[in-house]
Amino acid sequence: MSDIDPGQARPPRRVRVDLPGRAYDILIGAGLVDAAGSILAERLPDARLAIVTDETVAALHLDRLTASLDAAGIAHAVVTVPPGETSKSFRQLEHVVDAILAGRFERGDAVLAFGGGVVGDLAGFAAAIVRRGMRFVQMPTTLLAQVDSSVGGKTGINSPRGKNLVGAFHQPDLVLADTSVLDTLVPREFAAGYAEVVKYGLIDRPEFFDWLEWKRAPIFAGGPERAEAIAASCEAKAAVVIADEREAGERALLNLGHTFGHAIEAAVAFDPARLVHGEAVSIGMAQAHRFSARLGLCPGQDATRVEAHLKAAGLPTRLSEVPGAAIAREVLMAGIAQDKKVKRGRLTFILTRGIGRSFIAADVDAAQIDEFLAEELAG
Amino acid sequence: MSDIDPGQARPPRRVRVDLPGRAYDILIGAGLVDAAGSILAERLPDARLAIVTDETVAALHLDRLTASLDAAGIAHAVVTVPPGETSKSFRQLEHVVDAILAGRFERGDAVLAFGGGVVGDLAGFAAAIVRRGMRFVQMPTTLLAQVDSSVGGKTGINSPRGKNLVGAFHQPDLVLADTSVLDTLVPREFAAGYAEVVKYGLIDRPEFFDWLEWKRAPIFAGGPERAEAIAASCEAKAAVVIADEREAGERALLNLGHTFGHAIEAAVAFDPARLVHGEAVSIGMAQAHRFSARLGLCPGQDATRVEAHLKAAGLPTRLSEVPGAAIAREVLMAGIAQDKKVKRGRLTFILTRGIGRSFIAADVDAAQIDEFLAEELAG
Ligand SMILES: NC(=O)c1ccc[n+]([C@@H]2O[C@H](COP(=O)([O-])OP(=O)(O)OC[C@H]3O[C@@H](n4cnc5c(N)ncnc54)[C@H](O)[C@@H]3O)[C@@H](O)[C@H]2O)c1
Ligand SMILES: NC(=O)c1ccc[n+]([C@@H]2O[C@H](COP(=O)([O-])OP(=O)(O)OC[C@H]3O[C@@H](n4cnc5c(N)ncnc54)[C@H](O)[C@@H]3O)[C@@H](O)[C@H]2O)c1
Ligand SMILES: [Zn+2]
Ligand SMILES: [Zn+2]
Numbered sequence: 001m002s003d004i005d006p007g008q009a010r011p012p013r014r015v016r017v018d019l020p021g022r023a024y025d026i027l028i029g030a031g032l033v034d035a036a037g038s039i040l041a042e043r044l045p046d047a048r049l050a051i052v053t054d055e056t057v058a059a060l061h062l063d064r065l066t067a068s069l070d071a072a073g074i075a076h077a078v079v080t081v082p083p084g085e086t087s088k089s090f091r092q093l094e095h096v097v098d099a100i101l102a103g104r105f106e107r108g109d110a111v112l113a114f115g116g117g118v119v120g121d122l123a124g125f126a127a128a129i130v131r132r133g134m135r136f137v138q139m140p141t142t143l144l145a146q147v148d149s150s151v152g153g154k155t156g157i158n159s160p161r162g163k164n165l166v167g168a169f170h171q172p173d174l175v176l177a178d179t180s181v182l183d184t185l186v187p188r189e190f191a192a193g194y195a196e197v198v199k200y201g202l203i204d205r206p207e208f209f210d211w212l213e214w215k216r217a218p219i220f221a222g223g224p225e226r227a228e229a230i231a232a233s234c235e236a237k238a239a240v241v242i243a244d245e246r247e248a249g250e251r252a253l254l255n256l257g258h259t260f261g262h263a264i265e266a267a268v269a270f271d272p273a274r275l276v277h278g279e280a281v282s283i284g285m286a287q288a289h290r291f292s293a294r295l296g297l298c299p300g301q302d303a304t305r306v307e308a309h310l311k312a313a314g315l316p317t318r319l320s321e322v323p324g325a326a327i328a329r330e331v332l333m334a335g336i337a338q339d340k341k342v343k344r345g346r347l348t349f350i351l352t353r354g355i356g357r358s359f360i361a362a363d364v365d366a367a368q369i370d371e372f373l374a375e376e377l378a379g
Numbered sequence: 380m381s382d383i384d385p386g387q388a389r390p391p392r393r394v395r396v397d398l399p400g401r402a403y404d405i406l407i408g409a410g411l412v413d414a415a416g417s418i419l420a421e422r423l424p425d426a427r428l429a430i431v432t433d434e435t436v437a438a439l440h441l442d443r444l445t446a447s448l449d450a451a452g453i454a455h456a457v458v459t460v461p462p463g464e465t466s467k468s469f470r471q472l473e474h475v476v477d478a479i480l481a482g483r484f485e486r487g488d489a490v491l492a493f494g495g496g497v498v499g500d501l502a503g504f505a506a507a508i509v510r511r512g513m514r515f516v517q518m519p520t521t522l523l524a525q526v527d528s529s530v531g532g533k534t535g536i537n538s539p540r541g542k543n544l545v546g547a548f549h550q551p552d553l554v555l556a557d558t559s560v561l562d563t564l565v566p567r568e569f570a571a572g573y574a575e576v577v578k579y580g581l582i583d584r585p586e587f588f589d590w591l592e593w594k595r596a597p598i599f600a601g602g603p604e605r606a607e608a609i610a611a612s613c614e615a616k617a618a619v620v621i622a623d624e625r626e627a628g629e630r631a632l633l634n635l636g637h638t639f640g641h642a643i644e645a646a647v648a649f650d651p652a653r654l655v656h657g658e659a660v661s662i663g664m665a666q667a668h669r670f671s672a673r674l675g676l677c678p679g680q681d682a683t684r685v686e687a688h689l690k691a692a693g694l695p696t697r698l699s700e701v702p703g704a705a706i707a708r709e710v711l712m713a714g715i716a717q718d719k720k721v722k723r724g725r726l727t728f729i730l731t732r733g734i735g736r737s738f739i740a741a742d743v744d745a746a747q748i749d750e751f752l753a754e755e756l757a758g
Contacts, residue, residue, distance in 0.1 A: 090473045101540040129508075132535060132546045156511065161480040167511045168547060 013231040017238040032178035037072030049076040050100045052123035053114040054083040077103040088157040096126045110135035116142035117149035124155030128170035138175040143193025146177040147233035152241045191314040192278025200236035206356030256350040257285030263335030267327045282310045286317035292351045302354045329373045392610040396617040411557035416451030428455040429479045431502035432493040433462040456482040467536040475505045489514035495521035496528035503534030507549035517554040522572025525556040526612035531620045570693040571657025579615035585735030635729040636664030642714030646706045661689045665696035671730045681733045
């Protein structure tokens with residue numbers, strides 16, 4: 001089983017991320033964990049691999065990965081961190097860096113991130129700073145990581161002062177997204193990742209949104225449409241990243257739903273029992289459409305359609321759906337004001353003229369948002 | 380005193396480091412600490428400054444720097460680390476990063492390194508990773524930092540597994556080298572930095588070496604020749620860095636004297652009481668010339684001249700001058716073999732055909748080095 005099972009195989013889909021001087025491929029398909037050894041032997045010959053993973057992913061999928069590397073004769077070592085956001089810390093960074101150095105990996109060797117966005121961000125940052133930059137391979141194992149965090153080159157850890165405040169831009173040499181490992185994800189995590197898939201449609205790809213409305217069921221069930229949706233998402237994100245690698249301008253569109261979303265996450269103190277990131281983004285995107293409709297920018301029926309699709313995917317779209325104590329308007333407003341998309345008092349929001357017609361509004365009036373939130377919370 | 384005293388002033392020398400897309404200036408002259416406020420107000424308007432320094436430099440020079448910034452109306456905060464190599468650690472990195480974040484510095488604000496190479500490497504690394512990259516200003520206060528560590532964009536910390544194993548490339552926006560702060564350096568540290576000045580002459584600037592032989596006294600005494608020597612050194616290093624920013628090839632010439640030097644430092648366990656880096660490099664450069672002479676590559680009289688100049692500057696040139704227990708040949712050979720300039724068993728050395736005629740020798744025979752060291756140790 002060191003290669004894709006020829007019985008069920010389709011060749012993996014390939015998305016090329018054409019960054020000047022550092023172009024790389026994202027391969028997407030079922031069975032890539034088992035094929036990793038033969039692919040890496042071709043694409044990164046001579047590179048030894050420092051695999052970074054978390055305990056949950058290691059228990060479920062690591063044996064197949066190391067068997068595939070062994071079969072291809074690729075030397076490797078494994079460093080495991082606890083699952084969850086708390087592993088994006090200086091402490092785990094130091095642990096991973098030390099393990100890589102202990103294994104005497106050189107600059108030409110690669111760090112391989114095998115896990116969700118937490119592992120990808122942590123391992124990518126370690127790859128960026130060990131010997132001032134090692135090679136880096138991503139094998140994202142959550143839907144969110146496959147469609148979002150593994151594309152774009154952002155890596156990093158959290159600080160007690162805020163999320164993702166410490167890190168580096170470090171592009172991978174290769175991304176292998178095995179769509180079948182997503183079958184072991186808890187449904188809630190799959191749905192949360194799906195919110196980011198929907199986001200790409202809502203930003204500037206209305207036909208993609210149409211297609212998602214049509215194909216949602218097989219995407220969730222693991223049909224070939226899953227790889228197609230992931231590839232389209234990677235393409236969408238890559239297009240934005242290529243246009244704006246260092247986040248000066250258009251990349252802000254990727255924050256659709258995220259200013260409201262971050263404020264909601266902060267309001268529940270980032271407690272994943274109450275809300276995970278994708279759920280907050282789902283509510284935030286629904287709100288961005290409702291707010292845009294309220295301002296007369298977006299047709300009301302588009303806002304309704306967005307809400308219906310997210311609901312059908314099992315995602316929340318209203319603040320009232322957040323379990324636990326009700327969220328106060330002042331807390332949300334404070335969160336919005338603190339968000340890094342705020343510059344010198346002006347609120348920058350991603351608003352929309354309709355499905356697939358998002359735009360950066362650099363000068364949104366805080367009072368209007370306050371009123372809107374009051375209405376939302378009233379029911 | 381918020382500007383250069385017009386009585387004694389010469390305008391500072393300027394060395395332009397012409398990296399594509401990220402060109403910056405190095406200003407060199409007496410009085411730049413007092414002029415920093417007005418210069419920074421012009422060059423980085425709107426940037427607040429997170430000053431990173433060490434206790435020794437803070438006690439000697441910080442008041443003048445902050446007075447100059449205050450006079451120019453530049454907001455700033457200060458974070459201090461203990462002096463010495465042990466501050467290049469994850470622990471101090473986290474401390475500095477946290478202080479920067481606590482001060483709510485943004486990407487457009489700047490980290491200002493005010494100290495020797497330790498502070499520059501640590502602060503530069505923090506600037507590279509806070510918010511994935513802040514602006515960065517270097518105010519190097521040792522000769523070594525002014526002529527070497529502040530040029531080239533290498534930043535980083537040490538690991539228990541080795542020096543400078545963790546870091547980033549992060550170019551500064553501006554370097555201000557005040558030549559008069561060097562007056563408070565202990566003579567031994569000044570001489571150690573001077574070894575790196577001599578190195579640039581020995582690599583590929585024979586006329587610069589001639590000039591150093593002639594001007595050594597006023598350089599040490601703090602005459603205008605000091606700024607001239609520092610500017611020439613920065614130009615020499617910048618030329619190499621521009622040609623080879625990521626260390627693929629020619630940048631290796633900067634390691635002249637450093638393969639022997641690192642092995643000697645390792646042999647004394649990096650104990651600064653026995654040997655500081657520049658002293659080890661001085662011995663290493665003398666050895667590189669003697670070894671090259673022994674191979675018939677370099678005229679013996681050039682090796683003698685190099686040795687005489689280093690000695691006159693108060694630097695050691697022989698292993699026998701290292702205080703404490705004699706260094707064993709096997710220990711040096713092990714250090715040389717472990718050095719990162721070794722690739723797949725082949726020893727890469729910087730050798731020379733004479734003063735200012737160094738070259739990269741990729742295939743040096745370990746047995747010949749072993750023999751040479753045996754002779755050196757015999758006396
Ligand atoms: N770098 C970027 O551009 C970027 C973009 C978006 C999000 N992020 C980051 O991504 C992180 C969130 O990523 P995430 O949602 O993947 O979180 P995660 O990595 O914590 O994974 C979620 C949970 O799923 C488990 N898991 C992973 N793969 C599994 C599998 N195949 N089967 C079963 N369980 C599995 C994990 O152990 C974890 O408990 C956040 O830290 C966020 O900041 C980064
Ligand atoms: N980044 C690079 O390219 C590069 C190149 C060479 C060396 N380095 C690094 O630089 C470091 C060595 O730099 P260094 O020699 O400047 O060491 P340092 O920073 O430790 O300074 C040496 C000593 O001098 C003191 N000092 C600094 N300025 C002073 C002043 N004006 N008056 C009195 N005392 C002063 C310091 O407190 C310290 O005790 C090493 O960590 C080395 O790895 C980096
Ligand atoms: Zn998101
Ligand atoms: Zn040196």
